[in-house]
Amino acid sequence: MSAWISAWTLSSLFSVFATVAIAADAPPLKVCLDEDRPPLSAHRRGKPDAGFDVTLAQAIADKLGRPLKIQWFETKLDEEASPQLEANALLSDGRCSLVGGYALTKDTLVVPGMKTARMPDFDGATREDRRRRIELGVLVPSQPYVYSPMTVVLGPKARDRKINEIGDLAGLRLVIESGSLGDAILMTFDKGRLIDSITHLVPGRDDLLGALNRGDFDATLLDLGRFDAHRTAHPDTAISASGYYYPIGANRGYVGLASDPALIEAVNKALGELAAEGKIAEFGKQAGLTYLPPREPAILGDVWKLIIQR
Template sequence: MTRRAAALLLGLAVLLPSLAAAAETPALTICLEENVPPLSLRRGGGSGFDLDVARAVADRLGRPLAVQWFETEADPDSSPARHLNALLADGRCDLVGGYPLTERRLEPPASPRGRLPDFAGARPEDRRRWVTLGRLIPTQPYRRDTLALVVGPAAAGLEIQHLAELRGRRLGVEERTFADAILTSYRDGMLLGEVTHVPAGPALFEGLERGETEAALVEAHRFDAWRAAHPETPLRLAAYRHPLGFNIGFVALSTAAPLVAQVDAALDALLAAGSLPRLAAATGLTYAPPQPPAIGAPIRRAMLQED
């Protein structure tokens, strides 16, 4: 055996154990919604803040990341909590990301079984199967969904501290949303005459740009997505945020409690290092940090009256 061949064999002997160990490291599989920019987007190989947080958590855990993309139904009568529980119970992923941490969304399922949502790689029979559900447990939150005021060119300089200051302004809101409930019920309907309802989708921002409305109450990340797709938009995100918001984190089945503890430690490290605002800025997300309590209480009418 030549000296060169012996050196090569020695190098392989050193390398093979590490390769075997890497091959044995299971991927951390996270379910993410496939079309919610700038949070999670399957197109173009995958992007978004929730995806970047998932990747950072997997790195902290020393595991490769795998993503199971899924799509939720637009039907307001569907049950997202039950569908996502079914993904976990069916073994499609270890964690679901971008999950609202509220008492209602974390309640034990009312029915012991549920159907799967549409997911990448699904077969026709998958949508017909019933899955025995488990109990969901949350990680700590890593961001917060907030309702923000978006201002159009008809009210370019508008800044408010209280919703009452919107009286006399033409307001846009998507029908059957929390923003709709807030604006129409505020102070016994004070703003009801100013509100124009539009269906979910681009109509809210299009109406603002045309000057049909002056301002709109909408999730901040929705405007981030509009701004990214329409960089020349005249619309502006005002400083106002409604007190009603929702912390967002990961959820897993209760049988995965040790994993949840590991993810909490990873999120602690990311928060302490200031990594999350930097990831948000890189993806075009207006970042809002989580606020206590970690798990939101059920929405009461009095909460809709706050401003």
């Protein structure tokens, strides 16, 4: 019996060693993440990489038996930026096989209207990389792993205001970034009823949340994750969450290229297992994210049409 047990133990050990060896030889799972989108992802010089998407990407790589390699990139907050084209260019150039934290909407997943695009600035980019135009592929999404709604955030003078719908913002001094989704929602609400109360700031130049924190304005409408990031960086902030979520929101997931369907299938399997284990919600909590599970529809339809119709 002891001999049989010894043989079984050796066999098991050899199996484990073989699995480890295979994993060590496996190509890395290359995931592109935004370097400045806490609490989803953050890459700071001299500090460990952190964020919900970092932890989730590592868990998926572990499920697939592959080492993880993160390609950090920078998204500029301006009206000319195109996250869809930038993600496609990174994938099509082979900088990564997946882009994480991608908003799953119909318009961000359409076949691009142009054949080439430039990549965003990324970690390790050369001058030539910044000039090159990349031939684009076709994007395909994974299943979603987090719901990302718009939320009303209140300044210190309006912190006790009850917000159950956009109409409850009437009478408040509103501030919004030009060209943003929040801008479209507020400007078109009830045939423009709030227009005279809205001040527009320039994205990437003006400090929206800073102005709200100072009490210059009473309320804004922005992505929930952005408020989470501000609250994490400024625990003593004077602005507060209203608890209201605009009913039109987008799920976030991974996006890859249609030329590698096997990877998306494997990632979906891993996401399903992690969700069933309660790990994804746990990762969100650890990162300081107000985690909301994905909602139907998995891919949001025409956002602007939905807003106008409300």
